[in-house]
Amino acid sequence: MISTYFSTDQLASPQALLTAVLVGLAFGFVLERAGFGSSRRLAGIFYFRDMTVLKVMFTAVITAMLGLSFVVGMGWISLDSVYAMPTVYGAQIVGGLLFGVGFVMSGWCPGTAAVGAASGKIDGLVFLGGAVLGSIAFNETFPWLGWLKNWGYQEETLYAFGMSRTVFGALFAMIAVAAFYFAEWAESLHGRQTYLRSPMLKGIGLTMVVLAVAMTLLPASAPNSPALAAETTLVGLEREQGLLSSIEAGHDHVDPDHLADRLMASEKDLVVVDIRPAAEYEAFHIRGAVNVSLADLATRLAEHKNQGTIVLYSTGMTHPAQARDALARLGYRNVYMLTDGLKGFVEQCLKPVSLRNEPLPPEAEAKVQAWRNYFTGQEAGPASASLAATVSPLVSRDWLQEHLGSPNLKIIDVRKQPAFSTSHIPGSVRIDPESLRSTVDGIPSVVLPAEVIAAHLGLMGIAADDTVVIVADEKVRDATLVGMALSRVGHRNWGILGGGFDVWASEARPTGSALAGVPRTAYEIEPGADQFTVTAADIAPLVNSPKVVIVDTRPEDYFAGEASDEARAGHIPGAVNRPYSTDLGEDGWLRSVAELAQEYAKIIPSKDAHVIVHCRTGHQASQTYFVLKHLLGYHNVQWYDGSWTDWAARPELPVATGA
Amino acid sequence: MSSVTPTKETPASDGNKPLPLWNPYFAGFLLGLTLLASLLTLGAGLGASGGIARFGAEVESWIAPSHVAASEYFGAWGANPLAYYLVAMFVGVVFGGLISAVFARRIDVRVEKGAAVSSKYRLSLALGGGVLAGYAARIAGGCTSGQALTGGAMLLTGSLVFMGCVFAGGYAAAYFVRRQWND
Numbered sequence: 001m002i003s004t005y006f007s008t009d010q011l012a013s014p015q016a017l018l019t020a021v022l023v024g025l026a027f028g029f030v031l032e033r034a035g036f037g038s039s040r041r042l043a044g045i046f047y048f049r050d051m052t053v054l055k056v057m058f059t060a061v062i063t064a065m066l067g068l069s070f071v072v073g074m075g076w077i078s079l080d081s082v083y084a085m086p087t088v089y090g091a092q093i094v095g096g097l098l099f100g101v102g103f104v105m106s107g108w109c110p111g112t113a114a115v116g117a118a119s120g121k122i123d124g125l126v127f128l129g130g131a132v133l134g135s136i137a138f139n140e141t142f143p144w145l146g147w148l149k150n151w152g153y154q155e156e157t158l159y160a161f162g163m164s165r166t167v168f169g170a171l172f173a174m175i176a177v178a179a180f181y182f183a184e185w186a187e188s189l190h191g192r193q194t195y196l197r198s199p200m201l202k203g204i205g206l207t208m209v210v211l212a213v214a215m216t217l218l219p220a221s222a223p224n225s226p227a228l229a230a231e232t233t234l235v236g237l238e239r240e241q242g243l244l245s246s247i248e249a250g251h252d253h254v255d256p257d258h259l260a261d262r263l264m265a266s267e268k269d270l271v272v273v274d275i276r277p278a279a280e281y282e283a284f285h286i287r288g289a290v291n292v293s294l295a296d297l298a299t300r301l302a303e304h305k306n307q308g309t310i311v312l313y314s315t316g317m318t319h320p321a322q323a324r325d326a327l328a329r330l331g332y333r334n335v336y337m338l339t340d341g342l343k344g345f346v347e348q349c350l351k352p353v354s355l356r357n358e359p360l361p362p363e364a365e366a367k368v369q370a371w372r373n374y375f376t377g378q379e380a381g382p383a384s385a386s387l388a389a390t391v392s393p394l395v396s397r398d399w400l401q402e403h404l405g406s407p408n409l410k411i412i413d414v415r416k417q418p419a420f421s422t423s424h425i426p427g428s429v430r431i432d433p434e435s436l437r438s439t440v441d442g443i444p445s446v447v448l449p450a451e452v453i454a455a456h457l458g459l460m461g462i463a464a465d466d467t468v469v470i471v472a473d474e475k476v477r478d479a480t481l482v483g484m485a486l487s488r489v490g491h492r493n494w495g496i497l498g499g500g501f502d503v504w505a506s507e508a509r510p511t512g513s514a515l516a517g518v519p520r521t522a523y524e525i526e527p528g529a530d531q532f533t534v535t536a537a538d539i540a541p542l543v544n545s546p547k548v549v550i551v552d553t554r555p556e557d558y559f560a561g562e563a564s565d566e567a568r569a570g571h572i573p574g575a576v577n578r579p580y581s582t583d584l585g586e587d588g589w590l591r592s593v594a595e596l597a598q599e600y601a602k603i604i605p606s607k608d609a610h611v612i613v614h615c616r617t618g619h620q621a622s623q624t625y626f627v628l629k630h631l632l633g634y635h636n637v638q639w640y641d642g643s644w645t646d647w648a649a650r651p652e653l654p655v656a657t658g659a
Numbered sequence: 660m661s662s663v664t665p666t667k668e669t670p671a672s673d674g675n676k677p678l679p680l681w682n683p684y685f686a687g688f689l690l691g692l693t694l695l696a697s698l699l700t701l702g703a704g705l706g707a708s709g710g711i712a713r714f715g716a717e718v719e720s721w722i723a724p725s726h727v728a729a730s731e732y733f734g735a736w737g738a739n740p741l742a743y744y745l746v747a748m749f750v751g752v753v754f755g756g757l758i759s760a761v762f763a764r765r766i767d768v769r770v771e772k773g774a775a776v777s778s779k780y781r782l783s784l785a786l787g788g789g790v791l792a793g794y795a796a797r798i799a800g801g802c803t804s805g806q807a808l809t810g811g812a813m814l815l816t817g818s819l820v821f822m823g824c825v826f827a828g829g830y831a832a833a834y835f836v837r838r839q840w841n842d
Contacts, residue, residue: 004702011701011744019700020744024751026693027705032751032759039771039785042842046833049842055683056690057808063691064812068698085800085810087817092806095799096821099792100828105836106788107771109794112705113789114749115756120768122778123785128711130789135708138792138797142732144778148798149743158816165814171734172814178682195684204684246690343753451702585729 002071007081014335027285027351028115037119039107048103049190051183059204065169073218090151095557106130116585124563132225142507143587147507155343155402156316166216173212175207243578252324254336256348259367261287262373269308273301275323276314277343284406285346286313289373297323306333313338313345318648350375351405354517355427376407393630394590396497399423399507403467410466415501423505425471426512429460433478436485437618445617446641453485454523461518464526468494471501474588477580480626481619488533490526496626499589532625534612534638536646536653543573543654544613547648549604550575553624554644555614561657564650566616570657576603577659583627590627597632607634614640614647678763694812701744704809708796710749716740716792732797775841784839 005016009560013578035041035057044050056424070456072076108116108127116124138145160168184196194200263268263286272289274281281291292300304310310327312320312335320337327335338345341485342355349371362367365413391399399651404426411428413420420430436453440446447453462468468486472479480495486494509601544547552575558564571577585591611634615621618641628634642646647653717740720727727733733740735839740746760766772781796802799821801810807825810818824827 002699004698005702005744006702011703012742017747020747021751022702023693023697023705024748024753024754025758025841026696026751027690027748028752028757030686030690030693030758032756032765033681033763034683034690035680037756037760037765040773045827045842047837056687057683057803059687059692060690061807061811063688064698064808065786067691067695070814071699077699081702082698084815084820085806087815088800089732089820091798091800092817092821093824094782095797096793096806096824097828097831098795099802099821100800100825100830101832102788102792103825104788104829105791105835106785106786107789107839109707109792110711111705111752111802111804114707115760116771117761118753118756120766122768122770123772123781126782126785127789127792130786130791131708131793131796132709132715132718134790134793134795135712135797138712138794139716139719139730139733140729142730146732147712149800160814161816161819168814199800200684202737234833421718445776491747535772542672547803558661574733587729592734595728 001075002077002081004077004081004085007078009659014572028112028118030114031112032119035110037116037124039112039116039121039123042109042112042351043104043107045101045196048186054183055177058179062173062176062208062212065172066215067170067206069166069215069218070246073215073572084157084159087154087156088150089151089154089480091149092152094148094151096334102134104187123431130330131132143506151445152340152508156318159318160206166212166214167464170212170216172287173208177208177465180205206620224308225464229544232495237512247628251587252336253339254309256345257367259286259311259338259345260349260375264370264374266305267305267309270303270312271301271308271337273297273310273312274342275312275319276316280315289313294319294323297327300325301332305331307469308334310335311338313341315343316341345618346405348405351562352427352516354514355405357512372407381608391467391469391493391495393495393626394498396498397504397507397509400469400497400504404510405492407465408466410462410468411471412460412462412482413471414475414482415471415473419473421513423513424510425504426510426514427516429462429516429518431456431460431482433481443642443646445619445645447481447485447488450489450525452533453489454525457489458523459489461521462523463521464489464491464524466493469496469497471497471504473500473502474586476500476584476590476626477623480622483626484622484641488530489523490529532638533641534641537651538638539612539640540570540645540653547610548610551603551611551613551620551624552577553580553613555579555581558616558644560659566645568651568655569656570648571644572614572647572656573656575656578624579604580615581625583623590631593631596627600628600632600634604628604634607632608636609634612640613637614643616644618643675764677765689806691812694808698809698812703744704805704812705748706745706794706805706809707749707752708802709745709805710743710747711793713740713743714749714795722817773838773840773842776839781839784836812816 005011005013007021010016015099027132031037035052041052045053072079075566097395106127108124110131113124113127113131117128152605159165175331180201181196182371184194184201188194188196260274263272272286274285274289274291275297277292278291285291312323317340318338320341324337340347349368352372353365353368372501411425413424413428413430414433417429424430438450439446468491470482474515476496483494539550550572552559552571556577556579558569581636583590583596611620611628613621613624613628618639621643625637625639648655694705713736716727716733716736717735728738757786770778770781772778792802803825806818807822811822
């Protein structure tokens with residue numbers, strides 16, 4: 001098998017860059033020799049005057065397509081080793097249309113303009129300048145128009161409009177040859193000497209079509225085991241044709257609801273195979289499914305060959321389709337794929353009724369409830385109920401969107417009303433972060449004791465092993481304060497949605513206004529989880545000690561004692577001032593981890609250093625705590641929840657003033 | 660291999676004629692092989708607009724470095740946006756074109772346009788088209804090289820859709836900008 005710089009993640013290595021230069025040299029050379037250093041020639045295609053663009057482009061596409069099909073079919077390379085651009089219908093349609101207008105206006109496209117400019121065309125150079133400006137304009141308008149880039153994004157990269165790649169390739173070659181004849185004919189109308197009747201064109205056309213049809217005899221994907229490889233050489237044309245006709249008729253799919261019913265009925269001889277990696281299977285799988293790796297499919301399934309029903313599934317559809325094709329070539333007649341994969345199954349059968357866009361009729365609702373009870377119930381074992389991995393402290397929007405509807409994903413929205421009621425991420429529950437704070441032991445505005453927090457979480461339907469994503473607007477500190485409450489009860493798996501709700505909404509991701517009906521839970525506290533909250537009594541002996549870095553996150557004037565809302569003005573002697581707002585960018589969100597790491601390294605000597613953060617009430621400091629502890633990996637960070645309100649009101653404690 | 664006679668836009672002084680262009684099918688075949696080589700070594704196809712956008716990020720960060728670092732799109736490319744394989748490829752394309760043009764005696768510094776229009780008119784269309792194409796390529800995640808050629812050869816559904824839309828957009832607008840080629 002060939003491995004590529006992409007598949008080994010070395011595209012940035014010097015060798016890969018050198019290879020890219022060499023590829024570029026050949027690319028530029030060929031473009032120039034084809035005559036693409038001329039905008040008049042390039043624009044000619046749009047007036048049916050000079051069809052060189054069509055001829056060169058289609059010949060190149062068909063040549064590379066045939067070459068790629070051949071090496072993939074021979075099992076020399078896996079398609080996974082080649083970067084495939086994602087399918088984003090809206091972006092590709094809008095981008096394509098605009099690009100076409102730019103192309104005909106200028107007579108250039110980016111690659112050809114580079115060659116044109118290199119051979120002295122001033123209009124080519126001007127086009128390149130324009131394209132640089134256009135890229136900058138895209139960056140500048142990204143906050144408003146960036147969503148276009150993801151408009152119509154498909155979870156899975158799609159090939160050949162869903163047809164078999166090689167069959168589509170054969171059709172494509174025929175279309176290309178027809179286009180060549182059309183191009184020659186169009187040029188002949190302008191009185192040019194053409195290849196319309198030349199034997200060369202006939203030869204090229206025939207070769208392309210014959211080769212493309214021959215490719216349909218090769219396997220559509222690289223076989224995964226030597227056993228498979230050996231047997232695929234026995235491929236027969238009939239078998240392939242039978243396979244193609246059954247694909248066309250849709251006989252190779254099983255719909256999620258049918259599969260769910262058949263599994264619940266404990267149908268005999270039904271084998272459901274999860275072909276995802278073992279770790280993903282462990283995290284969640286359809287109840288009753290077995291986990292088999294692609295390489296072991298042929299051996300593990302041998303006893304079920306043509307007996308009963310084999311249903312393959314993965315997250316999406318590509319891998320099962322490839323596996324199914326490979327098995328069909330080995331003579332399996334009883335292999336089916338789960339329509340839309342595990343995603344489709346979760347979406348159609350397991351997504352709670354309350355989260356669906358359209359209300360369901362009562363009988364369908366009952367059905368979903370029955371499926372949910374069976375497939376997400378106790379019998380499935382605790383493993384199937386949990387999501388794949390621990391979420392990162394800043395949860396990506398893609399991750400959240402992908403996992404929306406997962407049974408143990410809980411979303412806490414901390415935004416104000418009426419923002420929440422107007423629009424929120426489907427399934428969210430709202431809490432005002434202030435309702436997690438009150439006066440405790442006479443100290444105002446501190447986070448409630450663990451048992452009170454647990455009661456709150458229970459009312460919100462959250463359990464200790466849930467994955468929790470906190471959603472804020474521009475006030476990151478509201479999310480981090482809820483994070484402190486979660487940490488106090490020992491909740492392990494939580495994160496904050498990166499960019500917050502506003503960016504989520506601006507990217508046209510799912511939102512709704514329905515309230516999630518959540519059943520209460522009894523939240524189980526992890527005893528002794530809160531080792532990070534400190535009190536004035538803990539800090540008093542450490543004042544001016546070199547062993548601790550006290551970070552005061554209030555604004556400069558409060559730190560200096562020039563402004564005060566509390567009993568006394570000033571700061572804890574020896575503390576350093578790092579206003580929480582310094583960590584935020586222009587957009588109100590946390591700045592890049594790299595920048596923050598650099599700046600904190602100047603204040604705090606090492607990742608193991610003892611750090612105490614505080615502000616006026618503990619709210620702002622919760623953000624700094626999150627940055628240090630969860631984003632930058634400082635191990636020994638503590639949080640003075642009582643903060644300056646508490647310190648200033650204790651006359652026996654020392655106070656310093658000045659910057 | 661028969662060849663197309665050089666067209667009139669490449670004027671030739673006596674005794675120093677440019678070499679003829681390649682037969683378009685032969686050129687296409689070699690372009691296809693180049694693309695295939697790229698796919699099998701780099702694991703990624705050809706690309707031009709990606710390199711240009713990286714230059715855009717570099718240029719903008721000369722002017723407003725902290726703004727670019729904080730911006731959501733360019734910011735994701737890190738402190739050195741030029742350290743990227745498509746930038747290397749773009750440099751290759753420029754030099755490949757230059758080498759070919761020098762050996763074919765096709766270096767010719769001028770504005771290519773129809774005789775009926777001014778250079779200013781032609782250059783403003785080239786600039787406007789460049790801005791539009793540069794912007795559109797960022798939306799679509801590629802241009803004629805990355806989406807149409809590469810994605811087309813890989814039979815990616817989205818790239819085939821892109822290719823169709825490029826032609827649709829081009830043919831729809833062709834009438835309005837035809838004057839620039841009038842002689």
